[in-house]
Amino acid sequence: MKTEVTASDSSSRNPPLLLLLMALGWLVAGGLLGLVASIQLHSPRFLDGCPLLTYGRVGALAETAFVYGWLANAGLALALWVLGRLAGEPLRAQNWALAGAVFWNVGVAAALVGVATGDATGFALLGLPGYVHLILFFSYSAVAVSGLLAWSGRLRQVSYASHWYAAGALFLFPWILSIAHVMLFSAPVHGVVQSIVAGWYAQCAWTLWLAPLALAVAYYVIPRATGRVLASYEFATLGFWCLIFVGGLTGGRHLLGGPVPAWIPSVAVVSSALLLFHTFVVLLNLRGGFSGAGTAVRFIAFGIAAYVLGAVVDAATCFHAVAAHTQFTFFDEAQRQLALYGAASTIFFGGIYFAVPRMTGKAWLSGGLVRAHLFLSVAGILLLAGSLAGAAAVQGRDLANSAVAFPEIVRHTRPWLVAATAAQAALLLGNISFFVNFVGTACRIMNVSEPAVFDPPRAMEAPAP
Amino acid sequence: MKSNVLFFLGLFAALLISWEGIVLGSNAQLGSLAPYYDDNQGGSFPQRMPGSAARGQLVYRDLGCAACHTQQVRRPGFGFDQARGWGDRQSVARDYIYQPWPQLGLSRVGPDLANLADRKPAPPGEDELYRALYAGSEGMPSYRFLFEERRVGSGAQGSDVALKLSGADRRAAGVEIVPAERARSLVAYLLSLRTTYDYPESFPFVPAPPEGAAAPKPAAPAAPAPPDKAGGPK
Numbered sequence: 001m002k003t004e005v006t007a008s009d010s011s012s013r014n015p016p017l018l019l020l021l022m023a024l025g026w027l028v029a030g031g032l033l034g035l036v037a038s039i040q041l042h043s044p045r046f047l048d049g050c051p052l053l054t055y056g057r058v059g060a061l062a063e064t065a066f067v068y069g070w071l072a073n074a075g076l077a078l079a080l081w082v083l084g085r086l087a088g089e090p091l092r093a094q095n096w097a098l099a100g101a102v103f104w105n106v107g108v109a110a111a112l113v114g115v116a117t118g119d120a121t122g123f124a125l126l127g128l129p130g131y132v133h134l135i136l137f138f139s140y141s142a143v144a145v146s147g148l149l150a151w152s153g154r155l156r157q158v159s160y161a162s163h164w165y166a167a168g169a170l171f172l173f174p175w176i177l178s179i180a181h182v183m184l185f186s187a188p189v190h191g192v193v194q195s196i197v198a199g200w201y202a203q204c205a206w207t208l209w210l211a212p213l214a215l216a217v218a219y220y221v222i223p224r225a226t227g228r229v230l231a232s233y234e235f236a237t238l239g240f241w242c243l244i245f246v247g248g249l250t251g252g253r254h255l256l257g258g259p260v261p262a263w264i265p266s267v268a269v270v271s272s273a274l275l276l277f278h279t280f281v282v283l284l285n286l287r288g289g290f291s292g293a294g295t296a297v298r299f300i301a302f303g304i305a306a307y308v309l310g311a312v313v314d315a316a317t318c319f320h321a322v323a324a325h326t327q328f329t330f331f332d333e334a335q336r337q338l339a340l341y342g343a344a345s346t347i348f349f350g351g352i353y354f355a356v357p358r359m360t361g362k363a364w365l366s367g368g369l370v371r372a373h374l375f376l377s378v379a380g381i382l383l384l385a386g387s388l389a390g391a392a393a394v395q396g397r398d399l400a401n402s403a404v405a406f407p408e409i410v411r412h413t414r415p416w417l418v419a420a421t422a423a424q425a426a427l428l429l430g431n432i433s434f435f436v437n438f439v440g441t442a443c444r445i446m447n448v449s450e451p452a453v454f455d456p457p458r459a460m461e462a463p464a465p
Numbered sequence: 466m467k468s469n470v471l472f473f474l475g476l477f478a479a480l481l482i483s484w485e486g487i488v489l490g491s492n493a494q495l496g497s498l499a500p501y502y503d504d505n506q507g508g509s510f511p512q513r514m515p516g517s518a519a520r521g522q523l524v525y526r527d528l529g530c531a532a533c534h535t536q537q538v539r540r541p542g543f544g545f546d547q548a549r550g551w552g553d554r555q556s557v558a559r560d561y562i563y564q565p566w567p568q569l570g571l572s573r574v575g576p577d578l579a580n581l582a583d584r585k586p587a588p589p590g591e592d593e594l595y596r597a598l599y600a601g602s603e604g605m606p607s608y609r610f611l612f613e614e615r616r617v618g619s620g621a622q623g624s625d626v627a628l629k630l631s632g633a634d635r636r637a638a639g640v641e642i643v644p645a646e647r648a649r650s651l652v653a654y655l656l657s658l659r660t661t662y663d664y665p666e667s668f669p670f671v672p673a674p675p676e677g678a679a680a681p682k683p684a685a686p687a688a689p690a691p692p693d694k695a696g697g698p699k
Contacts, residue, residue, distance in 0.1 A: 040606065041574070048606035055606055056529015118527040122568050152469055159472075168476055175480055179488070189492055191561040195569045196491045200483070208480070244476060248483025254571055257539040259556040261494055264487065324544055328535055328573035399573065402548035406576060410604035 012084045012091035013359035015098050015146065017442060019077035020352060022105045024435045026069025031428035033062035038424045042410075042417035052116045060120050060127035061112055067125060067210075068108045068136070071340065073101070074348040075213030076143050079166040081355050082220045083150040086163055092153065093146040100142030107135040123184070124254075125202035130185030137174050137181070144170035161236040161285070166216035168244060173209045176201060192259050200251030203268075206339060207247025207275070214307070214344040215243075217351035218286055218300050225354060226292040232284045239281025246274045253314070254332070256323050265318070272315040279311040295370055299350030302378055306342030310335060329399070330413070331392035334385050341427070342381045349377065349434070356441060365440035369433040376430030384423035391416035495558050501664050510662040513563050514654070521654025524647050526566050528608070535570035536579040536658070550585030551577045552660055554667045560660050575605060582659040592629065594652045595644055600634050611648035617641055 037058040039046045047053045084091040091097070111132040114120075119129035128136070151159075151167045180201040183189050189197060223230050230236070249271035252264035282304065289301040313335055317326050326332070353370065357363055364370055391413045398409040500509040514522070525531070538546045540555035547553060556579050561567040582588050589597070601607030617623045617639050626649075627641035636642060644652070 044601055044604060044606040048601060049609055051610040054528055054608065054610075056532040057527075059532045060529055120527050120529050122526045122529065122531045122566065124571055164472070167472070171473060171476055172480055175477075179484060183488065183492075188565070190496055191498060191564065192558045192567055192569065193488075193492050193495050194567055197488055200487050204480075204483070241475070241479075244479040245482065248480060249487060251483065251487045255569075257543050257555075258537050258569060259558050259560060261491065261558075264491060267487065320543065327544070328571065330572075332571055399549075400545045402545055402550075407603045 008084055008088070008090045009081075009358045010361060012080075012094065015091065015094055015101060015143070016077040016081045016355070017359060018098060019073045019080070019101045019143075020356070020438065021442065022101065023070050023073030023077060023348075024431075024438050026065050026073065026105075026108065027431050028428070028435050030062050030065030030070055031424070031431050033058055033065055035421065035424045035428055037062050038417070038421040042414045042421065057116055057120060060115050063125065064108070064111055064115060064127045066340065067205075068111065068128065069105075071210055071213075071344055071348070072104070072108075072140075074352065075169065075210065075217075075344075076101070076104075076140075076147075078217045078348060078351045078355060079170060079213055080143070080147050080150070081359065082162050082216055083147045083166050085220075086160060087150040087153060088155040089153070091146050092149040096142045097146035100139040100145075103135055103139035104143065107132045107139060110135070121184075123198040123202070125205050126180060126184070126198055130181065133177060133181040133185065137177055140177070141174050144174070160219070161230075161233070161240065162216045162220035164216075164237075164240045165212040165219060168240075169209050169212040169216065172212075173205075176204045176208060195255065195258070196252065196260060196264060199254055200248070203251045203253060204248050207243060207250065210340070210344050211243065211247075211307070214303065214347040215282065218282075218289070218304060218347050221296055221300055221351055221354045222286050222289045222292070225294055225297045226288050228288050230285045231288060232281075235281045236285050239278045239285070242278040242281070243275065246271045246278070250275065250314075253318055256318065256320065256327060269318040272311075272318045276311060276315055279308050283308050295374055296350040296354035298374060299346045299353060299377070302381075303343050303345075303347035303350065306338055306346065306381070310338045310343055313338070325396040325400070326392060329392040329395045330388045330417075331396070334388035334392060337381070337388060338385045342385060346377060346381070349373070352438070356438065360441060360445050362441055362444040365437050365444070369437040373430045373434045373437070376426045376433070380423045380427035380430060384420055384427065387416045387419035387423060391420065498559055498562050500562065501559060501662075503662075510664070511560055511563055511660075514657055517650050517653040518657035519565065519654075521650035521652070521657075522564065522566060522568070524611075524651040525654055526568060528651075531568040531570040533570075533572055533574035533605070534568075535573050535577045536567070537569045538577060538579050538660070546577060549576070552580035552583075554660070554663060556660060557664055557667045559664050559666070578655065578658055580658060580660045582656050583661050591652055591656065594655055595626075595628055595648065596630065598644075598648060598651070599628055599642060600630070608648070611645055611651065613643050613645050615641055615643055 036047065036053060037055060040048070040055045040058065044055065048055075080091060080097060111128045114129035114132065115127055119131075121127055121129065147170045148167060151163060154163075180197060183197045184194060184201075188194060219230070219236070250268045252260065252266075252268040253272060255268075256265040258265070286300075286304050289297050289304060292298075292301065316322050317331065317335070353364070394412050394416060395409055398404040398412055404412075500511060502509040536556075538552035538554070538556045541547050546555075560579070597605070598608045599612050612628070614636070615624070619639065623641050624643045627643050630636065630642065
């Protein structure tokens with residue numbers, strides 16, 4: 001393999017690096033907020049005198065920082081990088097992307113201030129107050145312009161799976177957000193239709209925005225890093241269109257047994273099961289990652305495993321017999337963490353470990369910090385999802401027995417929730433080491449006396465043990 | 466995929482289908498749901514929330530109460546909602562038509578509140594709710610920032626709504642804890658939450674047992690309650 005660093009890497013690195021810096025800042029901030037929320041869940045007295053940090057708000061703050069701060073910035077950065085590389089020439093409209101990156105983060109910061117001071121919406125995955133939607137819409141579109149120009153101006157006519165997923169996510173999110181904004185804020189629909197719209201938005205944000213961003217990275221990095229072509233690649237098109245067409249129909253997943261017409265959750269059950277075809281194709285295509293070596297591949301392989309497991313669990317919990325035990329328990333939170341942290345975030349971690357040395361032309365500052373991050377992430381996610389699922393099992397059993405009062409349920413679930421707090425602490429520690437490593441590596445660009453390490457490419461990735 | 470135009474048209478079509486199907490479809494079905502007029506009671510249900518309760522719903526929403534409390538009772542036979550006394554019937558879409566921001570919620574760290582003011586065996590009173598909000602509990606944070614601590618001059622009469630606290634929370638003589646405006650709105654809202662009126666659609670259809678089979682123990686009234694038997698708000 002010849003050197004993998006292309007001329008377009010260094011000439012188009014500014015927008016992705018800026019987005020990544022913001023992303024990692026939000027990751028640490030969101031981790032701190034998540035830790036506070038996790039402590040409050042088993043010790044409600046923690047910081048309860050502070051109105052800005054009451055549990056209902058901290059949970060929304062942590063989610064907003066994590067999804068719109070970390071996942072969105074990192075996904076945009078990697079999508080731009082992937083599309084730029086596939087285009088074979090430097091990114092166009094870089095100023096648009098830079099301005100978009102700045103304003104997106106201004107919008108996210110304004111959203112956090114708004115939620116903390118009393119403008120929370122109470123919708124899952126849409127905690128953003130209505131007034132920041134406009135700035136987020138335009139700034140996301142500005143960043144997307146750069147990516148979509150790279151797609152349409154590509155040198156070769158063929159396109160690849162990472163193309164489709166990245167371009168799809170860049171194109172679809174502004175539509176989803178604007179629909180949610182019109183139907184929930186500027187001309188709100190009546191009654192429970194709001195919950196249906198919010199559920200639809202939350203599922204679309206995952207299936208049409210965050211999951212495609214993650215898959216774009218996985219489909220790009222796995223063949224590059226393992227040096228092998230993707231297995232059964234001819235199915236990738238079907239897998240893509242299955243996700244895009246069916247994903248949005250899973251919107252009523254959480255409304256099972258709720259005050260909505262029964263066809264809404266029924267459509268979601270069918271769609272979630274259909275979506276398993278997409279998951280199967282992803283697994284088929286990317287299975288090469290499980291035997292690959294290197295930090296980037298290990299992170300992404302873990303993410304793929306979490307993605308597949310999450311999809312299977314999502315489909316299973318749609319059924320009445322399962323939902324009777326899991327609905328309204330911590331299991332929902334376990335699923336969310338498995339998807340957003342276990343799948344999307346770890347794939348982004350892997351993509352960042354692969355991309356940053358190529359953008360900067362410098363190896364990672366510290367191999368020890370990389371290994372610490374890998375270990376803490378994997379251990380933290382397994383512990384987090386496992387302990388929340390354990391808490392959910394206890395909670396589900398206790399809730400079903402009406403003789404058990406709520407204070408007792410709290411006592412029974414406390415050991416599991418303490419374990420979840422430990423997991424959050426481990427994840428935060430790992431993410432701080434990631435942040436330090438990233439800032440140190442990015443600062444090396446300024447250090448002109450240090451010779452650039454271009455070859456061999458393997459050495460530029462995080463050192464593989 | 467070689468055609469850019471077809472690709473983006475495909476993406477757009479996919480989004481359009483799910484939006485049209487799920488969102489606009491349900492809006493067409495439920496978006497203009499009207500209140501149910503009951504001839505016998507001479508009024509329509511649900512009733513509008515009083516102004517203080519509507520303000521309270523904003524407090525409920527901005528404090529993120531929905532992070533731990535749902536407001537949706539599932540039908541008898543699915544889950545444990547009736548056994549916990551949260552409501553005799555399932556919540557239906559008509560219950561929410563006057564709520565500007567329905568807070569259905571996704572998590573039951575705490576109890577369901579859809580029918581709090583008519584909970585079995587006994588609904589909580591105003592004092593109890595104030596005390597719960599002020600003192601918190603093992604599973605719920607306290608919301609002291611919704612209350613004011615005031616000095617009462619000697620000989621002056623204390624506030625009617627001052628909390629009657631005991632134990633560690635008890636205050637010295639001459640000091641009283643009074644709910645601030647937001648706490649009063651919130652409690653007014655919580656006490657307005659009742660779904661006691663039985664709409665025709667609020668009982669699920671129960672198929673008749675096959676000939677010769679023993680009739681199953683009904684989990685819910687088998688027939689829709691006729692309006693004249695329906696209990697209005699007490």
